[in-house]
Amino acid sequence: MGKVVLVTGVARPLGARFARRVRREPGVGRVVGVDAHPPPGPLGDAEFVRADIRQPAIGKVLAEHAVDTVVHMDLHGTGLTPGGGGRGAVKETNVIGTMQLLGACQKAPSVSRLVIKSTTSVYGSAPRDPAVFDEATPARSLPGGGFAKDAVEVEGYVRGFARRRPDVAVTVLRFAHILGPAAESPLAAYFSLPVLPTVLGYDPRLQFVHDDDVMEALCLAAAEPRAGFLNAGTFNIAGGGVLPLSQCARRLGRPTVPTLLPAIRWGGGALRAVGLADFSPEQLRLLTHGRVVATGHAREVLGFTPGRTTAQTLEAFARYRGPGVLPPAKLAQAVDRFARLLPGKPVPSAQAAGAGYEKEVRRDG
Template identity: 70%
Template sequence: MGKVVLVTGVARQLGGRFVRRIQKDPEVERVIAVDAVLPAHQLGAAEFIQADIRQPTIARVIAETGADTVVHMDVTGIAPGGGSRAMVKETNVIGTMQLLGACQKSPNVRRLVVKSSTNVYGSAPRDPAVFTETTPAKSLPSGGFAKDAVEVEGYVRGFARRRPDVAVCVLRFANILGPTADTPLAAYFSLPVLPTVFGYDPRLQFVHEDDVLEVLRIAAHDPRRGTLNSGTFNIAGDGVLLLSQCSRRLGRPTVPLLLPAVTWTSSLVRTLGMSDFSPEQIRLLTHGRVVATDQMRETLGFTPRYTTAETFADFARGQGPGLLPPQAVAGAVDRIAALSAQGSGHLFKHSAD
């Protein structure tokens, strides 16, 4: 009998691609695809079950399908279909709690893979140059997807203590980019003009969506000789890029803004067409973040196909021509300048008060 793999979050492009990829593996007999909404893309020969992981019904799904491997991909920073931030948090945190409770009750589950993020390290001015998997965060994330990821990992550690017989693998992905990436940072780089924080040029790391699929596949399988497919691993492409390098490679102009003027940030991104850009993303674009990937290579046995620069280049190719018509650029810059003036005015007013 081959493996029975249950995958959550399959309505998103990345989850759908992973489902189509994992069912081709000769060791896999069945793939159970789970999501609260119907996917718009094909899932191949996978069995789709419409179920909300926030509800106790997920326990019945795991029990009835006899899943022995669970790949939890329904941890994300963007809601499908323009859903609210509250819905995202519920799915990330409450959904993970329900899923882990279901896995704990199932005697069949032997492997759990969780899609996490390097956002758990936060972004702070006194951060180390490079985070390892055991480096404590200088400043824990206070909100947004980053805080969700911290909470999710806490629940996963609790599950691992209660079910030591289950191999648990947590993959902390750097910023995921690629031609079809649907992430807050991908949305930021798609803006016609990139607002940046005055005086800062952060170091950034990226991981290609194709490499994400491959490392998830490796983690879902029993370990090969000399590797250990359990534990917590940073996943990122080699090298780093400065934000200024990213803007130049996209051909998009930047507008430096004062860091203290944070009260108008949400208005700024809404004006530019982004519905969700958390303070944690602002901190990332201020202080950056770089992680070590030694354990990814030496212990997990995975080497990314794409470097950080190659990942960004592939993403940039999918963005089309960088420079927009002068009128569009000028209009975007004018909107940013107006909001910047409003933010600075509020800042000076509060200082005077």
């Protein structure tokens, strides 16, 4: 009959999309989507079971459906749950929900594979961080709160589960910031603002991953290992190359307002209060110091290569969100006209300069 895959967090767009996607994978006979709230739309051939992973009843779902593969996607960085509630409800789902799910998996003899959707935020963002984090690099400054702290706790519980159930293949995917139509993240909300407040004197380096690549990485981790590749382990997942925040703003057509850090903290609290953006301490550290991770381990051991670079992911996100206040094409034309009026040497066009930067990013990636 094929594998039975249980997907948590299908009330979120990304979880619902994965439930539909994995059902089409060869060897998958049944997909059970689980959440405490109904999904936003149909799950295709996947079956929806209304169950709260924070409750012991999740164990009955595993047993009744003889689940052999669990893909845990009910980990979220946004400040609201699908059914309402603030940061406290999100933390309870992230941490307590994961503990309850792992306890149920430990007691379920049918479970043979566990995939966890985690985040590169577990590395933190600090001024003395290494230029590039790999999976074995310890964080210089552990996250003190928010989603990053939740993810650190979750990964600790997952390591404990792996020791207690060595017969289960456990895969942890640490995703860079996800951008795309199904993405729900504080950074996506930040990039959607008409004007981007930045920290004065800093231009952090950032990486992104497209939600299409998120689907492919999750499917690969949930599948049986291919010859020469091992699915178990911890892997960084990010698009190739990096972009500084200033370049991101220009490509999105968003003007920036360099601001002192205390003022951003104050203004960020106001934006968070009205639900426009989440300027948590974790987010502010990212916008100050940035974060870059190595992805060679995923390519060599998991066999995953992203289909889009960081720059291409941002470009796709910009098309989806629509033009900003300063569309890049019009801005480039204005810069070219101004440059032609200046005396002295000819200045290369903004379009040519952008192409040169793209080449540099691809080389560095």
